[in-house]
Amino acid sequence: xxxxxxxxxxxxxxxxxxxxxxxxxxxxxxxxxxxxxxxxxxxxxxxxxxxxxxxxxxxxxxxxxxxxxxxxxxxxxxxxxxxxxxxxxxxxxxxxxxxxxxxxxxxxxxxxxxxxxxxxxxxxxxxxxxxx
Numbered sequence: 001x002x003x004x005x006x007x008x009x010x011x012x013x014x015x016x017x018x019x020x021x022x023x024x025x026x027x028x029x030x031x032x033x034x035x036x037x038x039x040x041x042x043x044x045x046x047x048x049x050x051x052x053x054x055x056x057x058x059x060x061x062x063x064x065x066x067x068x069x070x071x072x073x074x075x076x077x078x079x080x081x082x083x084x085x086x087x088x089x090x091x092x093x094x095x096x097x098x099x100x101x102x103x104x105x106x107x108x109x110x111x112x113x114x115x116x117x118x119x120x121x122x123x124x125x126x127x128x129x130x131x132x
Contacts, residue, residue: 023080035099046066088109098112
């Protein structure tokens, strides 16, 4: 049942060129407010153990200032979610899900607010998120 749910979610979105940055994640079907958009799978790792290049590549999700979730696969749709100050979704780390904030219509880019992601100063610096 979980595999079917996972597969169904992946069929409802796709990565394609974004007006925000590079590639983005877009809804292929409508999502309702509160719907699960994506499950975040991975293993918990210490951010201090990750190389600078790995951090810059963005294949992880901050859990707190010392730990992060690293995708088990080399490619996950989560990597295509771009930043917006007016996001369409948020990450619930306790449930390991990306959830729709409001209704999301087909062909809308799925975005989150990166500034809400917990991370240490090293990660912020490498990602260019420290304010001068």
